[in-house]
Amino acid sequence: xxxxxxxxxxxxxxxxxxxxxxxxxxxxxxxxxxxxxxxxxxxxxxxxxxxxxxxxxxxxxxxxxxxxxxxxxxxxxxxxxxxxxxxxxxxxxxxxxxxxxxxxxxxxxxxxxxxxxxxxxxxxxxxxxxxxxxxxxxxxxxxxxxxxxxxxxxxxxxxxxxxxxxxxxxxxxxxxxxxxxxxxxxxxxxxxxxxxxxxxxxxxxxxxxxxxxxxxxxxxxxxxxxxxxxxxxxxxxxxxxxxxxxxxxxxxxxxxxxxxxxxxxxxxxxxxxxxxxxxxxxxxxxxxxxxxxxxxxxxxxxxxxxxxxxxxxxxxxxxxxxxxxxxxxxxxxxxxxxxxxxxxxxxxxxxxxxxxxxxxxxxxxxxxxxxxxxxxxxxxxxxxxxxxxxxxxxxxxxxxxxxxxxxxxxxxxxxxxxxxxxxxxxxxxxxxxxxxx
Numbered sequence: 001x002x003x004x005x006x007x008x009x010x011x012x013x014x015x016x017x018x019x020x021x022x023x024x025x026x027x028x029x030x031x032x033x034x035x036x037x038x039x040x041x042x043x044x045x046x047x048x049x050x051x052x053x054x055x056x057x058x059x060x061x062x063x064x065x066x067x068x069x070x071x072x073x074x075x076x077x078x079x080x081x082x083x084x085x086x087x088x089x090x091x092x093x094x095x096x097x098x099x100x101x102x103x104x105x106x107x108x109x110x111x112x113x114x115x116x117x118x119x120x121x122x123x124x125x126x127x128x129x130x131x132x133x134x135x136x137x138x139x140x141x142x143x144x145x146x147x148x149x150x151x152x153x154x155x156x157x158x159x160x161x162x163x164x165x166x167x168x169x170x171x172x173x174x175x176x177x178x179x180x181x182x183x184x185x186x187x188x189x190x191x192x193x194x195x196x197x198x199x200x201x202x203x204x205x206x207x208x209x210x211x212x213x214x215x216x217x218x219x220x221x222x223x224x225x226x227x228x229x230x231x232x233x234x235x236x237x238x239x240x241x242x243x244x245x246x247x248x249x250x251x252x253x254x255x256x257x258x259x260x261x262x263x264x265x266x267x268x269x270x271x272x273x274x275x276x277x278x279x280x281x282x283x284x285x286x287x288x289x290x291x292x293x294x295x296x297x298x299x300x301x302x303x304x305x306x307x308x309x310x311x312x313x314x315x316x317x318x319x320x321x322x323x324x325x326x327x328x329x330x331x332x333x334x335x336x337x338x339x340x341x342x343x344x345x346x347x348x349x350x351x352x353x354x355x356x357x358x359x360x361x362x363x364x365x366x367x368x369x370x371x372x373x374x375x376x377x378x379x380x381x382x383x384x385x386x387x388x389x390x391x392x393x394x395x396x397x398x399x400x401x402x403x404x405x406x407x408x409x410x411x412x413x414x415x416x417x418x419x420x421x422x423x424x425x426x427x428x429x430x431x432x433x434x435x436x437x
Contacts, residue, residue, distance in 0.1 A: 008403070010152040010215075010415040014141035018216040018383035020414045021146070024136055025068050031134035033071035034119050035062065035143060037078040038103050038110035041198025042352055042361065044219045046156045047140040048085060049168040049366040051078075054144055055092055061147030063095050069136055075101040075119045079109065106345040107200065108296045112137040113263055123264060123337070126292075127329025141218075151401045151417035155213055158364045159184040161222035162192060167367040172400075172419035173215055174376030174434070177208040180220055183369055193230045195221040199355060200297040204233050215382040215414075221360075228356055232300065232309070237316055240309040244276035247308055254299035254310040257344050260292055264335030267292035269299045269310035272317045290317035291326055302346055302354050372436060376419050379431045380405055385412030390432055396424045404432055 011021035039047045051058060066074045074095070078086060080102035090100055101119050103109045113124055115137055122133040130137050145152050155173050157180065160166040164185030171180055177194055186192075195202040196217055205211045205220075213220075223230055235243075254269035261267050272287040293314040300311035338344075352358050380387035388405030398404060398418040405416030422436040 006146065008415055009145070009150065010417050011142060011145055012152070012215050012383045012414045014139045014145070014155075014216060014218065018214075018414070020383055020385060020412060021138075021142055023412070024138060025065060027069045027131050027136050029134070030069040030071040030131070030136050031073070032116075032119050032136075033062075033066050033069055033074045034101070034112075034115050034130075034135055034137045035074065035076045035140060036110050036112065036115055036137055037076050037140050038108075038115065039079075040106075040108045040110040040348070041200055041202075041219070042107075042348055042355070042357055043160050043221060043364075044158045044198050045160075045364045046158045046168045046218060048078075048082060049158075049364070050140050050144055050156055051076075051089060052085060053366050055089070057147035058140065058144045059092070059094050059098075059147065060149075061143035061145065062098060064146050065136075065138060065143060066095070066097055071136065072097065074098040077101040077103050077109075077115050077119065079103045079105050081105050104345065105348050107298060107348060107351055108259055108294070111259060111294055111296065113260065113265075113294070117263060117337075123335040125329075125334060126265070126331045127327060151403070151415075152215060153401055153417050153419040155215060155217060157213065157217050158219040159186075159222075160219065160362060160364050161195075161360050162186075162224060163222050165367075166362045166364040168364045169367055169369055171213055171369070172373055172376055173382075174212050174378045174419050175373050176377075177205050177211050177213065177220060179373060180213050181208065181222065183367070183371070186222055189222065191225055192222045193225045193227075193233075195219075195223060195229070195233070199223075199229055199357060200301060200351075201295065204230070212377050212379070214379065223360075228307075229301075232307075235309065235312075237312065240312040241276050241316070243308055244273050244310075244313050247306055248273040248277065249306075250274060251305065253305060254303045257303040257346060258299060259296060259345075260294050262338040262341040262344055264337050265292045266331060266333075267314070269293070269314050272313040273308065273310050275317060276313060285321075287314075287317045288321050288326060289331075290314040291321050291328055293318050298346060302351055373420060374436045375422075375425075375433065376436075377431050377433050378404070378416060378419065380416065380429070381413075382416075383414040385414070387429075388413060388416045390427050392424050392427060392432065394424055394427055398422065398424060398434060 012018040407413035
């Protein structure tokens with residue numbers, strides 16, 4: 001498995017913003033390569049299904065990443081409640097450098113700051129990254145793609161919520177959200193809204209008939225449009241600011257339970273809430289520590305006893321201060337674990353109850369699909385960095401796996417490949433569209 005080939009496969013992190021994988025694999029002298037298999041977002045199961053059904057390729061990818069980075073240990077961070085899966089993994093571990101890291105059933109166990117601390121006892125410095133303390137964090141599906149050693153043209157995702165048959169599937173990148181939902185038996189979305197990602201950090205899909213399954217989509221959740229999650233997601237900045245200004249009583253529960261604050265970072269969501277009442281963020285540095293917000297959503301969706309929007313106020317303040325050039329690394333001191341961290345963690349069970357998700361908490365087994373898709377739309381940018389430059393033109397015939405977009409020389413990005421075989425029907429500055437054979 002040649003290291004130099006990985007940059008040509010279009011590999012990106014499959015659990016978040018789509019960070020190009022070749023950059024992480026460029027790390028050297030690593031102490032710990034940590035696999036984020038926590039899947040801490042409620043309702044999602046795709047990582048567990050990959051580990052259970054594609055074990056060999058996953059381990060191939062993990063061993064390759066360990067070899068390339070020179071990591072001394074590879075940790076698979078997975079919640080200890082999945083004991084059957086853990087036992088299976090431990091029986092099949094093919095390399096003595098790999099071990100399972102048992103995590104508690106709390107949110108957000110998959111935050112890389114949490115994972116690094118649980119694995120090594122080290123804290124990422126202010127403004128730093130895991131590599132600053134000898135760690136690299138990677139996702140399950142990313143490592144599976146490394147192990148497969150072929151162009152990334154498909155995506156695993158859990159389809160759940162108010163659907164007839166919750167499932168996890170592997171689909172071509174670029175199909176529509178509506179087409180993906182049909183695989184779970186949902187043929188009408190009347191009265192429903194669709195979340196791309198998990199219920200805590202996911203985003204609402206604007207138009208399921210147009211929006212597509214991208215390289216970073218880990219789940220699709222169908223929820224009634226009057227559900228509490230949907231109501232919160234559809235409230236804009238203006239409404240959130242008005243609510244914060246009129247109702248917050250500064251109880252500080254949001255700050256007391258903030259996962260990043262409990263790890264010792266200077267984020268205090270109640271201060272961002274106060275900016276709506278007394279000290280506008282644009283006129284003071286009062287809530288400048290909002291730049292440390294991970295946007296996990298725990299404060300808004302669980303901690304606040306009045307269901308107010310501290311996360312959203314932190315995001316407004318964070319955007320403002322980062323836009324003014326504030327650097328996290330400029331903060332003095334170093335993180336110190338809060339003495340009440342263990343006691344203040346929020347379990348997934350409590351989260352499910354608070355968010356009225358118990359009725360949607362179903363298994364979503366990996367399901368093989370035989371459906372052929374007639375068209376895919378492949379955005380030129382599904383990753384951090386710059387868009388790819390198209391290598392094809394309208395009318396060209398392409399095969400699944402063929403490279404159709406390249407990263408400009410010297411720029412950060414990920415190559416693009418055809419996810420189905422067919423004919424190029426359009427090439428724009430935003431996307432390439434392929435009609436299937």
